[in-house]
Amino acid sequence: MIAELSIKNFAIIEAVSISFDKGLTVLTGETGAGKSIIIDAIHLLAGGRGSQEFVRHGEKRAEIEGLFLIESEKHPCIHVCHELGIELDDNMVVLRREIHASGKSVCRVNGKLVTISVLREVGRTLVDIHGQHEHQELMNADLHIDLLDQFGNETINKCVEAYNNVYDHYKSLEVRLNDLTTNEQQMAHRLDLIQFQLEEINNAKLQPKEEEELLAERNKISNYQKLFQALNNSYYSLHGEQKGLDWVGHAMSETEALKAIDPKLGTIYETISNAYYQLEEASYHIRDEIDQLEYDPERLDFIEGRLSEIKQLKKKYGSTVEEILEYAAKIEEELETIQNKDSHIHKLQQELESVESDLLLEAKALTEARTKAAVTLEEKIHEQLRDLYLEKANFKVNVTSHNKFQKNGVDAVEFYLTTNPGEPLKPLARVASGGELSRIMLAMKSIFSQHQGITSIIFDEVDTGVSGKVAQAIANKIYSVSVESQVLCISHLPQVAAMSDTHLFISKEIDKDRTKTRVNILSTEEKVNEIGRMISGIEVTELTKKHAKELLQLANRQKEIK
Template sequence: MIAELTIKNFAIIESLSISFDKGLTVLTGETGAGKSIIIDAIHLLAGGRGSHEFVRFGEKRAELEGLFLLEDESHPCYRVCKELGIDIEDEMVVLRREIHATGKSVCRVNGKLVTIALLREVGQTLVDIHGQHEHQELMDPDLHLALLDQFGGKAVQKELLAYTEIYKEYKDVEKRLLHLTENEQKVAHRLDLLQFQAEEINNAQLTINEDEELFEERTKISNYERLYQSLNNCYYSMHGEQKALDWIGQAMSEAEGLEEIDKNLKDVFDTISNSYYQLEELSYQLRDEIDQLEFDPKRLDFIESRLNEIKQLKRKYGSSVEEILEYASKIEEELETLQNRDSHIHQLQESLQSLKEDLALEAKALTEARMKAAAKLTKSIHKELKDLYLEKAIFDVHFEVRKEKGQDGFLFQKNGVDMVEFYLTTNPGEPLKPMAKVASGGELSRIMLALKSIFSKHQGITSIIFDEVDTGVSGRVAQSIAEKIYQVSVDSQVLCISHLPQVAAMSDTHLFISKDVKGERTKTKVNVLGEEEKIREIGRMISGVEITSLTKEHAKELLELAGSMKQA
């Protein structure tokens, strides 16, 4: 849910901070007070298209910031943010956007700079804004299949997963077969290239870690003089008259037998004795190292040449000797496949045919699961439409199967072979048509609410915003719309701009938007209405400017009716 919204220098809003609660929040007020501007701000914050014209006159930039709270780690926002490398802590997401008067837009998600496109990816998981004239995803036939799968739940997801696993294998085999059946000239060129590469790597006779060992040897030979001098100095510092071993040997002789006088001195003698023999052994190792030292210019030249050869191979085939050898192994397999091309083509064709048969079976099972879900969805939506006094409307999920062009076989896609679109008719005797081409005006508002009532439970959207979707309705239809909006708010936070007193009465929180003119500037204000203020505002919505005792009574009656409905 959106918990807090901060707006600065946006349109007629100078500075505004609004806190939102769960449930249904209704925004009311006179026309032009700034209700839609608040929704516009949320829309831009969620990645909507912006313009420098939104910046308040005389200011350099507009600032928008929203705090969103996520209820659990299964929320789709976690997946999107993880893909974008954005951390989410304490189940909170902060979206921020600055729109400059120059037209530049700066966007951040939890402090990380992102593009508007990436902001939109995150925002779409948090906010769903439905305006009076907008075509939202529920009206987009390209998204109807995904909506049906969401509604189908585990039964559909199980079949979709089984299909997807075989589909991936099918596409892999198809790709390999396509690669082998390319034109002869391309295959011949590829064969020549691989043979050259394999020969070049094999002739080098590389061994694992060879380059590291050569680097160490080169360093040793290149620093021969320094190494020889230092080892000699170290050796002669220990060996000879009046040198380290001579003095320690003398100390050992002096300490010998002292433990007979003082038992506590035994450890002293042992330590001196051990040190003497350890240093003596070390001096012999130094002497052997000095004897083995050899400056070999020819060996140094060979190492330089070999390292340069390895460097050239790294430039072509990998960043290390190990990667070069792995690449060689990989192309050896491809060489074998190309050299025995006909045999491999036959094997892949048989494998592809077998996978195609398996895929057809899985696709059929997936279609059957979707059709069962479609039947349940149709029944649920008919109930919702009836509640909204569209009992004569007929909803249907239209299925088509993708076919290969000019053939009888399925055209397999990653989500199956089904093409799904929602069809509708609102008038008896009229044929079913694509939903986007049928609904209009007040009917559209009710149909959208019916669909939202069903899909809001499955989409995982944090906040749903209705911007005057109740325009053009009244009476019992207005009451049914109010009840549906409230039902949607049970599973998702809902913000709603409304001119209907029935909707306002159903609110859990009622925000009154007003404007105040000081000097020559207009400012927008937001007030949370208490019980008495809510009665007055609903009374104003019923009667207009003049509020009478009768309209107050009517307003109280609406609130009591709303309270009874919520408790039912």
């Protein structure tokens, strides 16, 4: 849910900070007070298109910041942030957007600078905005298959996963077969290229870890003088008259003579004795290293040449010798495939036919799962439509299959509707009128909000064009959506305002010849007055206050039923 929203120098808003709670928050106020501006700010915060026109006149930039709380470990935002390399702290997400007067836009997620596309990717998992004329997701037939899959939940997801596993294999085989059966000239060029590359790598006779060993040897030869002097000094510090081993040997003899007098000195003797023999062994190793040291300028020249050759190969074929050898193995396999193209084509065709049979089975299972889910979805939508006094409307989820394998199966899904008995079903976007569209959208959102995992749903005047019992039905439906998800709603309907858990009143005032927007949380008495104003439209009388109180009592009874 969105917990905090801070807006500064945005349109007519100078500075506003708003706290939001769970449940249904309704925003009301006079036309032009800035209600929709607040929703516009949230839209921009979630990656919407910005413009310097949003910057308050005379200011350098507009700033919008929102704090979102993630309450479920399975929330889609967590996965998206993980994929994008964005760290989450205590399951909190802070989105920030700055729009400069110059037109530049700066976006941040949890303090990390991101592009607008990344901000949009995160924002779409947190906020779902529905305006009076903006039902893009529900009106876009291309997205209906995703909505059905979300509704089908685990049953369809398992079928999609099984289908995709086979589909990915099928597409890889298809690509390989296509590479072998098209463009003979390009394949001939490819054959010449990889033959040359393989010959160049093979002639180099590279060995694993060769570069590391050569670098170590070069370092040793290059530092011959330093090594010889250090080892020689170390050896003569230990060996010789009055040197290290002499003194340690003397200490060992003295303590050996004393241990018969004091047994506790036996431990000291053992320690010194062990040290003596270890130092003696080390001195022998030093002597052997000195004997093996050799300064060979010809060997150094060979190493430099070999390292240069490896460096050139690394520029072409990989960052390490191991990667070069892996590349050689890969193109050797490719070379064999091209040289024996006909047999590989036959083998791939047979494998592709076998995988295609498996893919058809998985596609059929997916279609059956979607068809079954479509029937259940139709029943659920009809229940919602009846609640909104669209009992004569007929909703249909049209699942059709085509012969082309695609990432999400072989199905096309589109929502169809008719609101008048006797009229044929038509695509959703071509049927509903303004008032009907609001109710249909609410019916669908009541279903899909339970499956999408969106943190906050925002309705911007979706109740326009309705009144009476339909208005109360819409109010009830918006509240029912808020039971599953936090809902922010701009409304001119007193019925919707009465159902709110939190009522924010948006007003504007003139201060020093500048317009400012204010946001106030209404108390119970203030809520009665505001609902009374919404009922009467002009003057709040005792009668309208009475009606407002009755509406609030009705709302409370409706909430208890929910």
